[in-house]
Amino acid sequence: MRTTSRRRLLGRTLNYLFLCLVAFVALTPILWMISASLKSPSEILRYPPTIIPEEIRWENYTDVFALQPFAQQFLNSVVIMALVAVLTLVMSVPAGYALARIKPLASGAIFLALLSVMFIPPEATIIPLFQYAAALGWVDTHYPLVVFTAVLVTAPIATFVMRQAFLTLPAEFEDAAALDGSGRLRTMLQIFVPLVRPSLASVVVLACWYSWNQFLEPLIYLRSPEKLTVPVALTHYEDPLAGPLWGVQMAATTLSIIPVLLVFFLAQRHVVSGLTAGGLKS
Amino acid sequence: MTASTGASSVRGRASGREKGRNLFGYTLLAPQMIGFTAVGVVAIVWVIWLSVHDVNVLAGTQEFIGLENYSRILTDPSMITVLPNTFFFVCVLSIAGTIIALLLALLLDQALRGINIFRSIIFIPALVTMVAWALVWSFIVQPDGLLDALLGAVGIDGPPWLRGGWLTLVVFALIQLTKNVGINVMILLGALQAVPHELVEAGRIDGAGPPRILRSVVIPQISPAILMVFMLTVVGSFKVFEVVMLLTEGGPGVQSSVLAFEVYKQGFLLNDIGYASALAVLLFVLILLLTAAIWQARKRVVFHEND
Numbered sequence: 033m034r035t036t037s038r039r040r041l042l043g044r045t046l047n048y049l050f051l052c053l054v055a056f057v058a059l060t061p062i063l064w065m066i067s068a069s070l071k072s073p074s075e076i077l078r079y080p081p082t083i084i085p086e087e088i089r090w091e092n093y094t095d096v097f098a099l100q101p102f103a104q105q106f107l108n109s110v111v112i113m114a115l116v117a118v119l120t121l122v123m124s125v126p127a128g129y130a131l132a133r134i135k136p137l138a139s140g141a142i143f144l145a146l147l148s149v150m151f152i153p154p155e156a157t158i159i160p161l162f163q164y165a166a167a168l169g170w171v172d173t174h175y176p177l178v179v180f181t182a183v184l185v186t187a188p189i190a191t192f193v194m195r196q197a198f199l200t201l202p203a204e205f206e207d208a209a210a211l212d213g214s215g216r217l218r219t220m221l222q223i224f225v226p227l228v229r230p231s232l233a234s235v236v237v238l239a240c241w242y243s244w245n246q247f248l249e250p251l252i253y254l255r256s257p258e259k260l261t262v263p264v265a266l267t268h269y270e271d272p273l274a275g276p277l278w279g280v281q282m283a284a285t286t287l288s289i290i291p292v293l294l295v296f297f298l299a300q301r302h303v304v305s306g307l308t309a310g311g312l313k314s
Numbered sequence: 315m316t317a318s319t320g321a322s323s324v325r326g327r328a329s330g331r332e333k334g335r336n337l338f339g340y341t342l343l344a345p346q347m348i349g350f351t352a353v354g355v356v357a358i359v360w361v362i363w364l365s366v367h368d369v370n371v372l373a374g375t376q377e378f379i380g381l382e383n384y385s386r387i388l389t390d391p392s393m394i395t396v397l398p399n400t401f402f403f404v405c406v407l408s409i410a411g412t413i414i415a416l417l418l419a420l421l422l423d424q425a426l427r428g429i430n431i432f433r434s435i436i437f438i439p440a441l442v443t444m445v446a447w448a449l450v451w452s453f454i455v456q457p458d459g460l461l462d463a464l465l466g467a468v469g470i471d472g473p474p475w476l477r478g479g480w481l482t483l484v485v486f487a488l489i490q491l492t493k494n495v496g497i498n499v500m501i502l503l504g505a506l507q508a509v510p511h512e513l514v515e516a517g518r519i520d521g522a523g524p525p526r527i528l529r530s531v532v533i534p535q536i537s538p539a540i541l542m543v544f545m546l547t548v549v550g551s552f553k554v555f556e557v558v559m560l561l562t563e564g565g566p567g568v569q570s571s572v573l574a575f576e577v578y579k580q581g582f583l584l585n586d587i588g589y590a591s592a593l594a595v596l597l598f599v600l601i602l603l604l605t606a607a608i609w610q611a612r613k614r615v616v617f618h619e620n621d
Contacts, residue, residue, distance in 0.1 A: 050421055055435045057492060062438065064460055065450045079458040080466065123349065126342035136339030142347065149354055151605050153553050155574040156598035159581045159591050160360035164353070183349035184357075191346060216338050245443050247556050252582060263445035267560060278453055285446040292441045297434075 062289070069093070069283035076278045092283035096269075099277075101258045102284060105265040109244060110291075112177050112261060116243040117236045119182035120190045124235060127187075128194025129220050133206065143195070149188045154248060157184070162252055172255040181246065186239040193238075197231035198224060237295065244292065262288045358598075365595045369587035383592035392568040392576075399483060400552065400573040404604070406487050407551035412544045414491065415498035420528075422499065423506045433503070440496035444556045451489045452561045476562050478569030486557045486570065494550065498543045505539030506532065537616040545608055552601050573597050 068076055069092055071085045096102050130136060131143050165176040201224060209219040225232070250261045260268070266288060269281035365383055367376045387393055422433050439447060454460045455475040462472035475485050509532055517527040533540070555574045558564055564571030564579065571579075573593060581590030 044426065047421065047424060047426060051426075051429075051432045054418060054421075055432055058436050058439050058496070060460075061447065061450045061454060061492075062442070064454060065446075068453060077458070080463045081460055123346040127346040130339040130342035134335060134339035134342065136336040136343070139339065139343075142343060146346070146350070148602075149350060151549055151601055152354070152358070153549070153574065153597060153601060155553065155555065155577045156594045156601075157354075157357040157361060158577070159364060159587060159594060160357040161353070162582075163360070164357065179349075180353055183346075183353045187346055187349070216335075220342075241441070245445075247443075247445050248578065252578075263443050266443075266445050266449060276452075281449060282453065285449055288446055289442045292443070293438070296437070296441050 065282045066286055068278055069286045071279055073277075073279055089279065092279040093287070095277075095280045096284040096287060099280060100260075100265055100268060102265060102287075104258050105260045105262055106287075108174065108259060109262040112174050113240045113243040115174075115178045116182050116186055117239040119178060120186040120235060120239040121232065123182065123187040124190030124194050125225060125232070126220075127191045129198050129224060131191070131195045132198035133201075133220075133224070134216075146188045146191055149184060150192070152184070154185070158248060158252060165253055171253060172259060173253075174259070176253045177243070177246065177249055177261070181243060181249065182239070186242050190235040190239060193231055193235055194228065197228040201227055240295065241292070361591050361594050361598075364587055364591035367588050369591075371585045371587060379588070383588050384596075386589060387592060387596060392571070395568050396571050396573060396576050399571060402483055403487060403490070403554045403572060404548060404551045407490060407554075408544055408547040410487075411491055411495060411498065411547040411551075412540065415495050415502055415543055416540065418495065418499045419502035419506055422503055433500075436499055437496040439493050440500075442493070444493060445560065447493045448489065448556045448560045451485075451557070455485060455561075476570070478562075478566045482562065482570045486554060486561070489557050490551070490554055494547070498547065501543055501546075502536060502539055505536035509535045541608070541612055541616050545605060548604055548608065549601060552597060573600075 067083060067085060070088045070090070071082075071092075072087060072089045075082060075086060127146075131139050161176065161180055162171075165171050165180075168175075170176050205223055205227075206219060209223050214222070245263065246261070247263045250264045254260050254264065257265075257268075266281065266284050269277045269284055271277055364376075366378060366380055368379045368382070369376050418436065422429060422436070457472075457474070461475065465472045473481060476482050513531050513535065514527055517531045522530065553574055554572050555578070558570060558572055558575045559578070562570045564575050568576070574597060577590050577593045577597060579590075580586045580593060
């Protein structure tokens with residue numbers, strides 16, 4: 033009796049020790065980034081480093097906006113993200129519904145084709161896509177970042193998630209709607225779509241997340257500083273002679289993760305359910 | 315007579331309804347399929363076409379050279395480093411990534427006080443932009459940075475982390491792993507929480523200890539999720555790009571480079587479009603073959619309740 037409770041206590045302590053270690057590895061880079069974002073250039077390179085800045089230097093944060101049109105770049109990222117999310121919904125909700133409930137001829141083959149698109153790495157198609165964008169006059173515009181991303185990456189994944197969501201609903205809903213004289217389009221929009229609202233939310237979150245994180249594509253398509261997106265802009269806080277301006281760069285990086293964390297804590301449940309949905313019901 | 319006409323007219327109406335149903339389905343699929351064909355299919359055909367040409371960007375000429383770009387991959391001395399590097403990330407990130415994610419998911423699946431805080435914390439790096447994560451890490455591993463200071467506190471002199479060789483690859487793998495492990499943990503955690511309690515309870519009544527329950531009940535139950543995590547990490551590990559670009563630019567030489575970065579370098583920095591396209595096709599084929607192989611093997615590994 034005594035030994036089991038002691039063993040349980042030991043087990044629990046070990047668990048917490050491991051959890052704290054994991055938390056330490058996950059959080060240290062972020063805390064270190066915040067600490068560096070408040071340091072003066074001389075303190076940043078001091079060895080051994082200081083953990084809490086001796087003198088808090090808020091200028092790093094104002095320099096973020098002085099050295100680059102960061103507010104504009106931030107807005108670019110937000111607008112592109114929103115458009116990717118909308119386009120993803122527009123393509124994936126009907127497609128997912130068709131694959132799950134309408135099942136037209138050859139829908140199995142179409143589904144397989146979409147699944148295989150999910151495995152094409154962006155690096156493998158970036159060369160033709162760049163020439164494509166050049167031919168359309170889309171270089172140094174945001175169009176390829178919205179259209180190509182939604183069509184090739186986020187919408188196929190979202191279609192998969194939406195298909196799984198629509199599959200879980202019982203067939204009686206369709207029959208009941210048909211008896212009431214509801215047309216196919218109305219059945220879809222008024223009965224089925226509202227029922228998969230959690231999946232809609234997770235699809236939006238996934239699309240936003242993917243778009244916000246993109247680096248290679250904006251790096252290649254965009255040229256003008258005022259058109260850049262946040263990840264590319266973060267890499268431009270460098271002194272051409274002295275290397276990275278660590279303090280300013282870390283301040284900009286800190287600013288870049290705030291909206292993501294905000295969205296996460298607001299939509300935590302949906303993020304998680306969105307990630308798990310595909311894995312469980314196959 | 316009347317009965318047969320009635321039946322045929324019903325059949326006629328039914329097939330008409332069937333036609334309408336198909337038409338409606340295709341209309342719904344149209345935006346996705348048109349976009350997919352106009353962008354995805356065209357891009358793949360285009361990249362294959364470019365890979366058998368010698369493209370001169372400045373002169374604007376394209377000359378058909380057959381498989382020369384591909385044979386160049388075989389003789390390119392830098393590929394002797396780049397391809398093993400790429401496979402190093404694929405093997406380490408997928409296998410270690412899946413195992414670590416599974417262990418963390420089991421750790422986080424317990425009913426401990428404050429467990430939700432730890433679950434959120436481990437997911438935070440996954441939310442941070444990869445570029446931000448790579449930049450913070452480049453700040454941490456720079457000479458006399460935080461990592462050297464932490465090691466210095468216990469009397470170890472930090473080695474040159476980014477000077478190439480296996481150490482740099484390990485550093486990259488760790489950065490990539492810590493960034494993405496949270497997503498995989500969440501997927502596996504979701505699967506763990508869906509394991510029916512009755513099964514675990516039945517195992518316990520049969521006298522199985524926790525390791526046996528884990529091996530015989532829990533792992534088979536969550537095997538589809540494990541497979542999904544494994545496939546996601548295999549695909550993702552081919553795309554180690556930001557770390558390479560931001561921390562070493564593949565250097566020194568190509569010592570820390572990977573296939574994805576070489577595609578970018580050859581295509582956009584050196585303007586060797588034909589060769590870069592051949593590398594891109596190779597990247598694509600490798601991923602396709604590997605995912606197809608895993609998908610084929612899934613029936614032997616994955617437990618299906620319905621089978």
